[in-house]
Amino acid sequence: MTKRFFITLLLYHFLGVSLFCQFEEESWRFRPQIGLWFGPVTPFPGSALSYYLDTNLGGGIFWRMNLPSDTWRSEVGTSYSYYDSRFQSALHTVPVYGAVDYLLPIELPLTFYAKLGFGAMYVFSEPNKRENWHPLMLLGYEASFPAGKWVNIGARIDYFFVYEGYLRPPPHFPGYRVVNAHLLKFGLMVNFNLSR
Amino acid sequence: MRREKLLAYLYLLLMALGCTGELVFSDLANPRARLVLKGTYETNDPYGWLPFFNDDAYDSLVAPGQPLHNTDFHTQTLSHGPQHLEWYIDLAEVRLGQGSGPGGGRDAEDYWEFFSRQRLLLCSRYDALQDKELKSCRQEEGLAKLEAFFGEGVEIKANDVLVGTYNHLALYYRKIITNPALLFSDTGSFLSQSTAIFENRGVRGTDIAERYQYSALGGNATLLFPLERKDLKLNIPDENRPYVLEVRTFLKNNINRHIIRVGGLGTTVYFLGPADFRINHRYNTLLESGRLGGNILMDGRIYQPGKVGAVDVSLITIAGGGAVNYKAAIPLGDSFDPQKQLAYAATRGDGMEIRNLPPGSYEILALCDKKRRATGDVLEAGFDGFPETASPPCAQVTITEGSTVISPPATCSCP
Numbered sequence: 001m002t003k004r005f006f007i008t009l010l011l012y013h014f015l016g017v018s019l020f021c022q023f024e025e026e027s028w029r030f031r032p033q034i035g036l037w038f039g040p041v042t043p044f045p046g047s048a049l050s051y052y053l054d055t056n057l058g059g060g061i062f063w064r065m066n067l068p069s070d071t072w073r074s075e076v077g078t079s080y081s082y083y084d085s086r087f088q089s090a091l092h093t094v095p096v097y098g099a100v101d102y103l104l105p106i107e108l109p110l111t112f113y114a115k116l117g118f119g120a121m122y123v124f125s126e127p128n129k130r131e132n133w134h135p136l137m138l139l140g141y142e143a144s145f146p147a148g149k150w151v152n153i154g155a156r157i158d159y160f161f162v163y164e165g166y167l168r169p170p171p172h173f174p175g176y177r178v179v180n181a182h183l184l185k186f187g188l189m190v191n192f193n194l195s196r
Numbered sequence: 197m198r199r200e201k202l203l204a205y206l207y208l209l210l211m212a213l214g215c216t217g218e219l220v221f222s223d224l225a226n227p228r229a230r231l232v233l234k235g236t237y238e239t240n241d242p243y244g245w246l247p248f249f250n251d252d253a254y255d256s257l258v259a260p261g262q263p264l265h266n267t268d269f270h271t272q273t274l275s276h277g278p279q280h281l282e283w284y285i286d287l288a289e290v291r292l293g294q295g296s297g298p299g300g301g302r303d304a305e306d307y308w309e310f311f312s313r314q315r316l317l318l319c320s321r322y323d324a325l326q327d328k329e330l331k332s333c334r335q336e337e338g339l340a341k342l343e344a345f346f347g348e349g350v351e352i353k354a355n356d357v358l359v360g361t362y363n364h365l366a367l368y369y370r371k372i373i374t375n376p377a378l379l380f381s382d383t384g385s386f387l388s389q390s391t392a393i394f395e396n397r398g399v400r401g402t403d404i405a406e407r408y409q410y411s412a413l414g415g416n417a418t419l420l421f422p423l424e425r426k427d428l429k430l431n432i433p434d435e436n437r438p439y440v441l442e443v444r445t446f447l448k449n450n451i452n453r454h455i456i457r458v459g460g461l462g463t464t465v466y467f468l469g470p471a472d473f474r475i476n477h478r479y480n481t482l483l484e485s486g487r488l489g490g491n492i493l494m495d496g497r498i499y500q501p502g503k504v505g506a507v508d509v510s511l512i513t514i515a516g517g518g519a520v521n522y523k524a525a526i527p528l529g530d531s532f533d534p535q536k537q538l539a540y541a542a543t544r545g546d547g548m549e550i551r552n553l554p555p556g557s558y559e560i561l562a563l564c565d566k567k568r569r570a571t572g573d574v575l576e577a578g579f580d581g582f583p584e585t586a587s588p589p590c591a592q593v594t595i596t597e598g599s600t601v602i603s604p605p606a607t608c609s610c611p
Contacts, residue, residue, distance in 0.1 A: 048225045087310050087355035089224050123220040127358045128436075130223045133214035164221050172437040172502050173226065181221045 032065040035191030041081040044182035053083040073101040090126040115140030137161045158185040231354035235345045235447040240551045243544040245278030251452045252570040253479040267384025282320035284373035284394040293364035309357035318342040324397035359434040366424040375401030377467040404469040407488045443496040450581040471580035476569040495538035505595040506551040511605035518566035519579035521545030528557035534586040559589035562608035
């Protein structure tokens, strides 16, 4: 399952690149962006992990380019977030994802995107030092405005569903419940237009 | 496109290598650690409540011809039995550490592993003085938990800590209130009932934690964790299966009638609390209550519930027993001092089985209460509920996982 996710995802991404070559002559222009964000991260309130982990800080980087359409863009990104607790429990996460961003048709000087993405997340837990790569799905929302020619400033909310349910519970652990992660990341964001 | 394809394959390969099969989120949501707290000497099948014992100071003051003989003090307190006993216990924290305590460049946050920060409230009744009620204790079902605490143990929420061996176990009892606790004049006439504060409400009784958790005379008045052990070997196994940290605080059936005089005020304080097995306290002055410090004995052990066996001790008989006796199992080769530690695992004197023993060899022995601490800090013949006397090992068994071994018939003789 995981592999199929990524093949589809990567093909989609490279499709964008190859299409761009064909449309270069038209009025549509290639406008890649690179961006940074940081902000609070938290397990989704009420989800299984929210009882064991607290809110902390995270930050990330993404690269984005417009598809041969003015309403769709593609984005790849990664980030790091750390969740700790009042106890010894802690979680480190590094998602790697690709997403399509849809420009919401809202008539304001702001730009709004809704995002859907897939990828994988490297996860590492303390104190038992368990690590793995898990498939993820991303739903995102973003609002930004231009601050001059090269810079956009905005805010983003990413919701990550990270799937662990494909694993079996350990054999000698009665009552063990396999859980998935629902993580929220809020970011203040700056992105740079690499071309005009 | 060839380069991109290559990159895609490389990426997938890295992904495949990264899949460890380990449960990460679930590991956080399913702590392996379970914390079971007991107020008994026994690790399973404890005695019911036995009658109280008398401290030697009490006995000497109510003896015929002595000042308190046949006074209010004498008649009222002598009628007290376990049916009158009330507890209000507030346990704040359980911590583990490796070493001899914070300090030397390590602050408390670094030193301690927080095994549990769940506050545990236990109480014998939910109504407090002045028509108030103990709301939190009621919400947390403190009555049922108290019964479990003095039975097979009360389990509270625990958290995983780093795998390793811990020598340091610390318990912080915020309050241990016992009732009845009464005030009398020095001539033995009744003055009033003691009251204490529990959950910000007044309750009848007196807080013995203050008296027992530190030794005012020993200069240890301001310990953060007055109830601690630094000589344990608590090994947290590196296996993905649950383990139990069983912590016993010896309170049940160790209860004595104590008497201490508040010098200058002309008041005699009567309260119920564990035996002064360690250092004798006298009647004379309030200072004597400082001698009670250290008389609550605590012990802990770790076992994995899926990897234990049991021993049937029904063929073991105890000879030369005292007022309270226990059958105990000690891992072969471990040293055991009955006056400094609780037996590794134990059941009541007429118990049939000792359970939750990790595989290995054990010696079976008996523990008997035949002595008590008296004037001059000597152990005299008498009963205080604390089993100071251990018999030599009388049988040896090898425990295997998941089965009950029958101990050969033997007689354990308490000298």
